Amino acid sequence: MTHINVLDPGASPLDYYGFELRRHREAAELTQKQLGDIVNYTGSLVGQIETARKLPTQKFSERVDAALGTGGLLSRLVALVMRSQLPAWFQQVAELEARATVIHIFQPQLVHGLLQTEMYAQAVLSAVNDNDLDSRTAARMARQHILEKEKPPALWAVLTEAVLYQKIGGEEVMREQLLKLLSYERHPRVSVQILPYDTGVHAGLMGSFDIFHFAGDPTIVYSEDYDTGHPTANPDAAESRSLRYDHLQAAALSVKDSAALIRRVVEERYGKQLTSNRRPVA
Secondary structure (H helix, E strand, O other): OOOOOOOOOOOOOOHHHHHHHHHHHHHHOOOOOHHHHHHHHHHHHHHHHOOOOOOOOHHHHHHHHHHHHHOOHHHHHHHHHHOOOHHHHHHHHHHHHHHHEEEEEEEOOOOOHHHOOOHHHHHHHHOOOOOHHHHHHHHHHHHHHHHOOOOOEEEEEEEOOOOHHHHOHHHHHHHHHHHHHHHHOOOOEEEEEEEEEHHOOOOOOOOOOEEEOOOOOOOEEEEEEEEEEEEEEHHHHHHHHHHHHHHHHHHOOOOHHHHOOOHHHHHHHHHOOOOOOOOOOO
């Protein structure tokens, strides 16, 4: 008889996901291969996810939910699975992102994780440690699903002009990343503003920070160093950081002018830097 790995559904969100996937598959009297054929994945992948050896994706979860009639169970669980793959100190921040109604972010060096492309995120995450890079990148990208919710948060991002020139991952990666920022130019819930070089001294010189606003709960401000994050609901800190953000938004270019600057940088710096076997992205 083939040995079947028995998962403890209480061990982790990934184990719980695998347990539920197997339970519903067996209730439908399908083998792993049969389910894989239905959802256009291999039976081997189904087995790896069932035994918590492989991370599920949102697309996989949605297809299996439809095939097994689970009422969206796995699609809901995958968010918890991905959040559990983030560094322990950052999991609370991902939860704040998921609950917030309005998010204000300021980044002086990098595109914020909620706005990164997959290749840009992978390049950032590999800077010091490339272990388990695919899973770590997938976990970061999964955070962006909050922008696809039925009622997503309003996201305001102020990035310094330096972010457009800091070459992360090479010209092609930067081109695709800046084109993604441009895609938000007319987005009803996401606004990107660039703080230009000639601003000089500004209210964000102390570093990056996020501000999370909630319906009925206190505002939380967040900053981080190399190894950990620092969320606080201290009212004085929230008021001080909100004032700084107001000054940053006032000093930054408008959304329209920011898009024009990003477009110019794409054309002048990254427009022709493509691999020979690929067509231009835009």
